[in-house]
Amino acid sequence: MLKYIIDCFSNDKVFYTLHARNEMETEGFGSIKEAEVFEALINGEVIEDYPDDEPYQSCLIFGLTKGGRPLHIVCACSEEEGMTIVITTYQPDEKRWTDFKRRRK
Numbered sequence: 001m002l003k004y005i006i007d008c009f010s011n012d013k014v015f016y017t018l019h020a021r022n023e024m025e026t027e028g029f030g031s032i033k034e035a036e037v038f039e040a041l042i043n044g045e046v047i048e049d050y051p052d053d054e055p056y057q058s059c060l061i062f063g064l065t066k067g068g069r070p071l072h073i074v075c076a077c078s079e080e081e082g083m084t085i086v087i088t089t090y091q092p093d094e095k096r097w098t099d100f101k102r103r104r105k
Contacts, residue, residue, distance in 0.1 A: 001059055002046050005075050008084035009038050020086045029091040032071065037089055040064060040071040047101045058087060062100050070100045 008014055016024075016034075024032040044063025051057045056076035064070055074087040092100045 001049070001057075001077060002041075002044065002061065004077055004079070005061070005084045006041055008077075008082070009041060013083040014086060015083055016086045017088070020088050023088050023090050027091055029069075032089055032091070036065045036067075036069060036071060037073055037086065039066050040069075040073060044073070045101075056085065062092070072100070 024034075024037075040063030041061060042063070044061040046059045047062045048060035049057075050059060053076065056078050058074055058076040061073045061075060062070065063073070070092055071089060072092045073089045076085040076087055078085060094100070096104055098104055
């Protein structure tokens with residue numbers, strides 16, 4: 001799934017939801033740029049998979065930007081439309097995540 005998402009980003013086949021855009025602008029740790037999302041994806045890994053999400057399967061990706069900023073990106077894949085949909089993206093809070101990869105209990 002990650003390879004498909006990266007291919008979509010590389011070919012400008014990406015749609016950001018309004019929710020994702022709002023989160024990027026109002027992120028508490030500082031706004032998130034599209035370039036940072038791409039950087040984090042290229043260096044990222046899928047940490048949670050949501051195969052039963054509707055209308056498209058989705059996943060949570062963790063990655064670091066070139067500057068070392070940790071980001072979480074939730075993406076859905078629409079293979080029929082040949083695109084990736086960014087549902088949300090944010091900088092994970094260390095209080096809620098272990099190594100930014102596992103949810104704290």
